[in-house]
Amino acid sequence: MTLKDLEYFAILAKLRHFGRAALEAGVSQPALSIQIKKLEAELGLCLFERSNKQVVLSPEGAHLLQRAENIIQQVSDFRTCAKSFKDPYQGHLILGAFPTLAPYLFPQILDELHQSYPEMKFFIKEEKTEQLLEMLKQGKVDAAFIALPHEDKLLESEFIFSEDFLFAVPANYPERFPSHLSVADLKGRELMLLDEGHCFRDQALEFCTVNQLQERFDFRASSLETLRQMVAAGLGLTLLPQCAKNESDKIRYIDFEDPAPQRSIALFWRKSSAKAEIFREIADDLKRVLTHA
Incomplete structure (x- = not known):
């Protein structure tokens, strides 16, 4: 047969x-x-x-x-x-990102990717970093945006961008803050943070530990949007990445003095991938797009 x-x-x-x-x-x-x-x-x-x-x-x-x-x-x-x-410029690509980045990054970049690679179909996957890395190694995701630092002998990466953290307070908060905060100004304060498993929680927790801030243990958010809504409701203070900033009359976003706390994002892919060269091109394209965003 x-x-x-x-x-x-x-x-x-x-x-x-x-x-x-x-x-x-x-x-x-x-x-x-x-x-x-x-x-x-x-x-x-x-x-x-x-x-x-x-x-x-x-x-x-x-x-x-x-x-x-x-x-x-x-x-x-x-x-x-x-x-x-x-022909690596045809077919489909599955791009992953973690939850505190995906809803802010993908709307910015997908149109650019469709224009630059018209013969390619892009699919997106949102997972926490640990699961995303496992999916990447198993071939269930072609490339993924991961927060640095991360080292893995099976993966290759290209830095894409860095973004500052902002201090988010209710607009009607009784205490007045300067337009640019010194990290020392926050010593001893309590901040609302994300739940376990989010890389942004780990980054914020490290910032709190180094600068003697406290975590509020009566509340942990499942998303950045929940954190924003809690601040807008006047229920606490938090840190947010620049991408999550949403102009609102209920929240005041305050910059930090240099050197500001920040996170760096890179695009990761398998070293064995047949599309490795394309991922380098995509990384270069995205660095250009996000720099001028």
């Missing part, structure tokens, strides 16, 4: 006429008839019920048709995938 046999079977099942099926298959009618008979003999089944006027799928043929069509589609997908390796 060959793939061509299954293709003939599927074409005849669709058209139910040997003459029209032979024309679509690009073979003579006798040749098509011989191949179908050989396939039936090999399977020990009658795939079609034949008469002078029509060709009808047998019950066994009807049952096997979907499987044949699935195999034909899988082979087609296999060929498409192989073609994408020969």
Whole structure:
């Protein structure tokens, strides 16, 4: 049995006429008839019920048709995938990012990526950093935006951008703060932070530990948006990355004096990836786009 046999079977099942099926298959009618008979003999089944006027799928043929069509589609997908390796600018790419970056970064960059790589389809995946790295190594994600520092012998990376942290306070907070904060000004304060598993929590917690700030243990947020809403409601203070800033009359965002606390983001991909050169190009494109954003 060959793939061509299954293709003939599927074409005849669709058209139910040997003459029209032979024309679509690009073979003579006798040749098509011989191949179908050989396939039936090999399977020990009658795939079609034949008469002078029509060709009808047998019950066994009807049952096997979907499987044949699935195999034909899988082979087609296999060929498409192989073609994408020969032309890396075709096919699809799955890009990942962690939750405190994905909803802010992807809306900024996807249009640029579609314009720069029109033959490529982009899909996005949002996961916490630990899961994202595992998916990247398993090939479930092609490339991912990860906060630095991160070292892995299986992965290659290119720095994309850095962004400052901001101090977020309710607009009606009774205490007045300067337009630029010294880190020392925050000593002893309590901040609301994200829940376990978020890399931004780890970064903020390190900042708190080094500068003698405290975490509020009565509340942990599941997202940056929750943190923002809690601040807007006047329920506490927090740190937010620059990308999460949303102009609001209920929140005041205060910059830090230099050197401001910040996070750095890089694009990571597998060293073995056939699209490694494209990821370097994408990294260069995104550095340009985000620098001028």
